[in-house]
Amino acid sequence: MRQQIVVGNWKMNNDLAQTESLITELKKIEKTSNAEVMVAPTFTNLFKAFNALKETTIEVIAQNMHFAENGAYTGEISASMLKSVGVKTVILGHSERRAYFNETDAMLAKKVDAALAHNMRIIFCFGEELADRKSGKHEHVVESQIEKALFHLKPDAFKQIVLAYEPVWAIGTGETASPEQAQDMHAFIRKTLSSKYGATVANSVSILYGGSVKPNNAQEIFSKPDVDGGLIGGAALNASDFFAIVNAF
Ligand code: PGA
Numbered sequence: 113m114r115q116q117i118v119v120g121n122w123k124m125n126n127d128l129a130q131t132e133s134l135i136t137e138l139k140k141i142e143k144t145s146n147a148e149v150m151v152a153p154t155f156t157n158l159f160k161a162f163n164a165l166k167e168t169t170i171e172v173i174a175q176n177m178h179f180a181e182n183g184a185y186t187g188e189i190s191a192s193m194l195k196s197v198g199v200k201t202v203i204l205g206h207s208e209r210r211a212y213f214n215e216t217d218a219m220l221a222k223k224v225d226a227a228l229a230h231n232m233r234i235i236f237c238f239g240e241e242l243a244d245r246k247s248g249k250h251e252h253v254v255e256s257q258i259e260k261a262l263f264h265l266k267p268d269a270f271k272q273i274v275l276a277y278e279p280v281w282a283i284g285t286g287e288t289a290s291p292e293q294a295q296d297m298h299a300f301i302r303k304t305l306s307s308k309y310g311a312t313v314a315n316s317v318s319i320l321y322g323g324s325v326k327p328n329n330a331q332e333i334f335s336k337p338d339v340d341g342g343l344i345g346g347a348a349l350n351a352s353d354f355f356a357i358v359n360a361f
Contacts, residue, residue: 114318116147116334117274117341118358119235120348121175121203121322124154131157135164137351143169145361147341150235151348152203155189162198173201173235176209179222191230201233203343205261207280217260224261228269235274235343236262237322242281250279254297255304267309275319276343277301282323284345291332291339294321298338327356334360 126134131153143149150171153161162172178188194202204223209215220236227234238257240250254277262273277297279289289297298319306314321333322343333339341361347353 114316114340116145116361117318117320118147118149118354118361119173119203119276119320119341119343120149120151120354121206121343121345122151122153122348123175123208123345125349126153126157128157128160131161132164134349134351135161138170138354139165139168141351141355143355144359147358147361149358150201158194158199159197166198171201172199173203173233174199175203175206177202177204177223177227179219179226181226191226191232195230195232199232201235202227203235203237203276205237205257207237207239207278207283211280217257220261221264224265224273228265228272231272233272233274235276235320237276237278237343239278239280239283239323245279245281250297251300254301258301258304259308263308267313270305270309270313270317273317275301275317276322277319278322278343284324286324288324288326288329288333289321291336294333294339295336298336302338325357327353327360330357330360 150173152173152175165172174194177191177194178185182190205220238254240253244250244253282289301319302314318340320341320343321339325342325344326347344357
């Protein structure tokens with residue numbers, strides 16, 4: 113069976129004190145599902161968060177990283193810097209990075225390579241915009257995003273990769289893809305993987321859904337056969353909402 117995973121993406125929220133209090137709340141709640149749990153605080157809080165959660169089953173991961181090893185890239189963070197504070201997993205390709213910081217498929221392919229070179233795990237995000245869905249191009253857009261950033265990899269690399277389908281029109285909007293829309297796209301993603309890498313690889317990769325997942329819709333979305341978990345934004349900022357989603361499995 114594929115690993116179920118729930119990731120909380122805290123985005124640019126929570127200063128150090130707020131991060132510590134959210135972690136304190138998270139530690140009080142019992143996990144009753146088998147899902148793997150990860151949270152992604154902002155860079156300045158990673159070290160504190162890693163230390164505060166290291167005795168727990170919650171993994172602390174990063175929201176982004178640069179592809180270069182080091183050098184003149186003002187404001188950026190490298191894979192080895194993340195690893196030096198205990199981080200072993202990174203989110204890459206979030207739609208906010210693509211939209212506001214001009215991250216392209218080609219740049220993401222380089223980030224993927226850099227993360228893998230450091231033996232890091234990757235939560236790789238992609239998803240169509242509303243106009244793509246309205247014009248019926250959503251599958252084509254998603255296929256192209258996956259191909260351009262990941263299809264140069266060897267099959268073995270997929271042991272380190274988790275996919276996260278996040279339709280842009282559902283992120284932070286309160287509008288969720290219906291469980292059927294999520295299932296249809298996840299099945300399409302698996303078919304796309306299978307046609308390149310074969311069924312064994314395709315069936316082993318966890319595919320998360322992201323976009324306005326809340327305690328009241330998580331269970332139905334997670335019940336779909338190709339949905340292996342969620343990437344949670346807004347609802348991850350509240351410990352009891354987040355764990356209600358984790359425990360929805
Ligand atoms: P949301 O964000 O849950 O607030 O829609 C999801 C995400 O951006 O990962």
